[in-house]
Amino acid sequence: MAKDVTSREENYSQWYNNLVVKADLAENSAVRGCMVIKPYGYAIWEKMQSVLDRMFKETGHKNAYFPLFIPKSFLSREAEHVEGFAKECAVVTHHRLMTNPDGPGVVVDPSAKLEEELIVRPTSETIIWNTYKNWIKSYRDLPILCNQWANVVRWEMRTRLFLRTAEFLWQEGHTAHATKEEAIAEAEKMINVYARFAREYMSLPVVVGVKTESERFAGAIDTLCIEAMMQDGKALQAGTSHFLGQNFAKAFDVQYATKDGSLEYVWATSWGVSTRLMGALIMAHSDDNGLILPPKLAPIHVVMVPIYKTDEEHSAVIGRMNLLKAEIENAGFTVEIDDRDNLRSGFKFAEWELKGVPVRITIGPRDLQNGTVEIARRDTYEKMSVSRDAVAGTVASLMEQIQENIYKKAYDFRESRTCKVDTYDEFKEKIENGYFVLAHWDGTPETEEKIKDETKATIRCIPIDTFVVEEEGRCIYSGRPSSRRVLFAKAY
Amino acid sequence: MAKDVTSREENYSQWYNNLVVKADLAENSAVRGCMVIKPYGYAIWEKMQSVLDRMFKETGHKNAYFPLFIPKSFLSREAEHVEGFAKECAVVTHHRLMTNPDGPGVVVDPSAKLEEELIVRPTSETIIWNTYKNWIKSYRDLPILCNQWANVVRWEMRTRLFLRTAEFLWQEGHTAHATKEEAIAEAEKMINVYARFAREYMSLPVVVGVKTESERFAGAIDTLCIEAMMQDGKALQAGTSHFLGQNFAKAFDVQYATKDGSLEYVWATSWGVSTRLMGALIMAHSDDNGLILPPKLAPIHVVMVPIYKTDEEHSAVIGRMNLLKAEIENAGFTVEIDDRDNLRSGFKFAEWELKGVPVRITIGPRDLQNGTVEIARRDTYEKMSVSRDAVAGTVASLMEQIQENIYKKAYDFRESRTCKVDTYDEFKEKIENGYFVLAHWDGTPETEEKIKDETKATIRCIPIDTFVVEEEGRCIYSGRPSSRRVLFAKAY
Numbered sequence: 016m017a018k019d020v021t022s023r024e025e026n027y028s029q030w031y032n033n034l035v036v037k038a039d040l041a042e043n044s045a046v047r048g049c050m051v052i053k054p055y056g057y058a059i060w061e062k063m064q065s066v067l068d069r070m071f072k073e074t075g076h077k078n079a080y081f082p083l084f085i086p087k088s089f090l091s092r093e094a095e096h097v098e099g100f101a102k103e104c105a106v107v108t109h110h111r112l113m114t115n116p117d118g119p120g121v122v123v124d125p126s127a128k129l130e131e132e133l134i135v136r137p138t139s140e141t142i143i144w145n146t147y148k149n150w151i152k153s154y155r156d157l158p159i160l161c162n163q164w165a166n167v168v169r170w171e172m173r174t175r176l177f178l179r180t181a182e183f184l185w186q187e188g189h190t191a192h193a194t195k196e197e198a199i200a201e202a203e204k205m206i207n208v209y210a211r212f213a214r215e216y217m218s219l220p221v222v223v224g225v226k227t228e229s230e231r232f233a234g235a236i237d238t239l240c241i242e243a244m245m246q247d248g249k250a251l252q253a254g255t256s257h258f259l260g261q262n263f264a265k266a267f268d269v270q271y272a273t274k275d276g277s278l279e280y281v282w283a284t285s286w287g288v289s290t291r292l293m294g295a296l297i298m299a300h301s302d303d304n305g306l307i308l309p310p311k312l313a314p315i316h317v318v319m320v321p322i323y324k325t326d327e328e329h330s331a332v333i334g335r336m337n338l339l340k341a342e343i344e345n346a347g348f349t350v351e352i353d354d355r356d357n358l359r360s361g362f363k364f365a366e367w368e369l370k371g372v373p374v375r376i377t378i379g380p381r382d383l384q385n386g387t388v389e390i391a392r393r394d395t396y397e398k399m400s401v402s403r404d405a406v407a408g409t410v411a412s413l414m415e416q417i418q419e420n421i422y423k424k425a426y427d428f429r430e431s432r433t434c435k436v437d438t439y440d441e442f443k444e445k446i447e448n449g450y451f452v453l454a455h456w457d458g459t460p461e462t463e464e465k466i467k468d469e470t471k472a473t474i475r476c477i478p479i480d481t482f483v484v485e486e487e488g489r490c491i492y493s494g495r496p497s498s499r500r501v502l503f504a505k506a507y
Numbered sequence: 508m509a510k511d512v513t514s515r516e517e518n519y520s521q522w523y524n525n526l527v528v529k530a531d532l533a534e535n536s537a538v539r540g541c542m543v544i545k546p547y548g549y550a551i552w553e554k555m556q557s558v559l560d561r562m563f564k565e566t567g568h569k570n571a572y573f574p575l576f577i578p579k580s581f582l583s584r585e586a587e588h589v590e591g592f593a594k595e596c597a598v599v600t601h602h603r604l605m606t607n608p609d610g611p612g613v614v615v616d617p618s619a620k621l622e623e624e625l626i627v628r629p630t631s632e633t634i635i636w637n638t639y640k641n642w643i644k645s646y647r648d649l650p651i652l653c654n655q656w657a658n659v660v661r662w663e664m665r666t667r668l669f670l671r672t673a674e675f676l677w678q679e680g681h682t683a684h685a686t687k688e689e690a691i692a693e694a695e696k697m698i699n700v701y702a703r704f705a706r707e708y709m710s711l712p713v714v715v716g717v718k719t720e721s722e723r724f725a726g727a728i729d730t731l732c733i734e735a736m737m738q739d740g741k742a743l744q745a746g747t748s749h750f751l752g753q754n755f756a757k758a759f760d761v762q763y764a765t766k767d768g769s770l771e772y773v774w775a776t777s778w779g780v781s782t783r784l785m786g787a788l789i790m791a792h793s794d795d796n797g798l799i800l801p802p803k804l805a806p807i808h809v810v811m812v813p814i815y816k817t818d819e820e821h822s823a824v825i826g827r828m829n830l831l832k833a834e835i836e837n838a839g840f841t842v843e844i845d846d847r848d849n850l851r852s853g854f855k856f857a858e859w860e861l862k863g864v865p866v867r868i869t870i871g872p873r874d875l876q877n878g879t880v881e882i883a884r885r886d887t888y889e890k891m892s893v894s895r896d897a898v899a900g901t902v903a904s905l906m907e908q909i910q911e912n913i914y915k916k917a918y919d920f921r922e923s924r925t926c927k928v929d930t931y932d933e934f935k936e937k938i939e940n941g942y943f944v945l946a947h948w949d950g951t952p953e954t955e956e957k958i959k960d961e962t963k964a965t966i967r968c969i970p971i972d973t974f975v976v977e978e979e980g981r982c983i984y985s986g987r988p989s990s991r992r993v994l995f996a997k998a999y
Contacts (some may be wrong), residue, residue, distance in 0.1 A: 050574070061570060082543065086537060107598060166658065
């Protein structure tokens with residue numbers, strides 16, 4: 016177990032917090048609820064951004080940038096949206112500070128009060144639809160397929176690094192379409208982009224589904240989501256894609272002239288993933304010794320630790336490492352040689368395990384004699400002695416194996432913790448033990464809320480690509496008829 | 508002259524505003540002073556970001572992310588910094604809205620007043636140095652070489668798209684060093700990175716120099732800058748790099764243990780470029796028909812416009828275009844075929860000229876017969892008929908030529924508008940006519956201010972790599988002795 020890291024068994028929540036901080040991913044800042052994303056954590060986020068950005072562009076989207084601030088009155092335009100977002104938020108009321116006339120420092124200049132308060136965006140539907148109004152006149156202006164990489168602020172009371180912070184980084188796609196069908200297809204396309212990203216890059220098996228009414232985005236007709244299981248059996252919502260109908264077009268009066276000249280309201284979607292994905296990545300794969308990163312998102316693929324006693328041995332080992340580093344980099348992987356002279360190799364091993372570097376290579380004097388190196392896998396701790404001619408090839412092959420292995424491990428874990436349940440007693444027991452539970456539900460928000468109050472379990476989604484169970488049954492709570500099982504779990 | 512675009516001669520300022528809006532780069536938003544960066548404008552910014560980010564990483568920097576908000580008290584810690592930045596800024600005073608008890612909409616919840624107001628970052632030295640305090644214990648923790656891509660807010664009274672907006676996008680590098688020499692070398696290295704970026708990618712000849720005391724960043728010991736000449740002869744500051752001495756380390760008590768165990772304050776730099784570069788790019792090269800973009804930053808390199816009358820001709824031309832598009836894309840350039848059927852080709856030509864696409868290719872039925880295409884250069888309007896086998900090669904060669912030609916044009920223009928002046932009368936005349944003026948100055952802020960008041964000219968910099976003139980002389984204003992000429996100009 017890594018130094019200063021609580022084990023998962025002892026306290027899962029503490030283990031997560033320790034890892035984030037000890038692995039140099041992020042830390043709390045002097046501003047309540049706002050985090051500092053440290054270079055190692057940000058490097059992972061940049062890799063995520065880069066892949067997602069490419070996937071968005073391949074599906075026809077373009078990036079743009081909209082204002083940080085939203086006039087207060089905009090939030091009230093869409094009736095449900097205001098309920099969801101005009102609550103805990105950062106409100107800008109003044110635009111000037113002045114020297115404190117009564118003491119040291121600066122104070123707010125009372126004469127610089129804004130006529131209308133500005134809200135730091137919690138999400139950008141309102142400011143964007145107010146902009147789209149000027150961009151859309153005719154069917155020829157549609158579709159509009161924009162994405163924005165931005166920071167947003169929601170004044171959360173209880174915050175946790177990456178999982179729930181007052182400020183977080185995200186992307187938000189906002190699209191405008193001529194028809195309902197096209198907008199629905201877009202919302203589905205983007206949730207599938209997220210699912211593919213989670214599975215192929217994050218090694219994260221996710222369930223794709225539809226949210227119930229009570230879990231929907233405020234202002235959406237339908238919210239699609241991807242849900243992943245963490246190692247404590249809880250669900251984490253990792254991305255959402257919303258079919259917004261004509262709600263925002265009506266709120267901001269955005270109409271287009273059809274081919275035959277009539278005016279119609281525009282159809283909308285929005286979709287986003289955030290730095291919360293970092294939390295999912297960490298919690299899904301890591302162990303008591305630290306992070307386990309999927310190679311496709313690891314900032315450093317290979318770390319090399321030299322073993323030596325004399326200066327002569329040191330320079331021979333480092334010489335060999337530099338040659339191998341060049342070879343491995345040529346194969347497309349990043350390599351770091353840890354040549355710090357004030358630390359013992361055991362300490363270095365622990366530190367790189369903590370940081371989740373997929374492969375470690377050690378070379379000592381005996382390896383030089385034998386023409387070998389020692390390779391250790393982070394995910395399985397397996398060690399192997401490999402001929403130095405085979406190092407680059409072995410590394411390339413290990414990266415694929417690790418990427419697949421940690422997906423499989425997470426997948427098998429989720430399978431072992433997912434069950435169908437037909438009685439409320441069994442439901443409560445399974446939920447208590449950290450299961451994904453597939454159960455019949457009568458479709459009413461009242462039942463959903465009662466189950467939540469009594470068990471803390473929520474309906475994560477009505478699955479549409481995994482665990483799809485269309486069958487007649489009876490609601491575990493009310494006994495009323497139901498035509499399909501939905502997915503319940505406790506959630507982050 | 509493009510439709511609805513004022514000519515440069517008639518009104519340079521209006522011409523600029525027209526171009527930004529008509530070329531779909533950016534527009535004003537509903538929030539005073541905040542702009543919307545439209546997809547075409549953002550695509551140029553993304554190209555800038557991508558090149559700069561690579562250059563930063565090649566020079567050893569890592570990206571990180573620090574909070575959007577700064578506690579009000581932080582700004583007061585560094586005495587000069589507070590004077591410069593604690594003025595016009597966005598102040599967050601509350602963290603909740605509530606339903607209006609007296610009418611429709613939402614109002615600020617008076618019970619949700621923050622204990623200490625938060626400022627939306629105008630720049631991040633204070634919050635970052637408060638963070639570095641925890642990262643730096645010993646000389647082994649140094650240097651720290653961080654960069655952040657972020658939005659910042661300065662509540663400017665008079666705003667202009669890209670040039671001066673309340674919110675803008677930028678990068679800010681913040682580095683920490685063990686020695687003064689190392690920090691000075693870092694500040695110089697980064698201003699040279701900016702200069703190379705401006706010259707090689709933006710085709711922008713820039714002067715590298717040092718700011719006078721009155722033009723320095725608030726809190727800096729020295730500010731280095733790059734200054735470019737716009738087509739009206741005014742200077743535009745395109746990037747700055749600051750040697751901050753130990754000012755922020757002392758303000759936030761950041762000390763490190765040296766090898767021999769004593770405690771020393773850390774040395775700092777910061778450096779940044781912003782979306783203001785977009786303004787420089789537009790104003791330096793464009794003409795009355797629209798943007799002229801350097802190929803290295805153009806989102807679209809080649810636009811193809813089909814000429815046809817019949818459906819048969821149309822499909823033959825488009826067929827040929829698709830083949831050529833693939834060839835040109837293979838050579839590494841982006842191509843768009845403008846196949847809109849509701850617009851005349853003359854209208855399309857004007858629109859793509861407005862958007863600054865470097866090369867236009869037209870193909871009509873006669874070209875198909877002759878096995879040729881017509882290629883037009885955006886920068887010189889030169890047209891040439893090229894055999895279809897030679898198209899990809901010609902395009903590649905034209906991209907290089909255009910990149911160089913617009914640099915040379917801007918360089919020659921600046922040379923023709925730069926002069927040495929030895930009398931105040933001549934100084935006033937040249938400044939009035941939009942020149943860069945190299946003149947002797949007595950080194951006092953008083954003289955600098957008087958010249959500014961009387962002529963609106965400021966000292967853009969004491970040049971260090973261009974126009975360096977070390978010679979004895981007498982100040983044009985006071986007649987006192989001076990050992991080198993400095994660069995005066997009116998500026999944006």
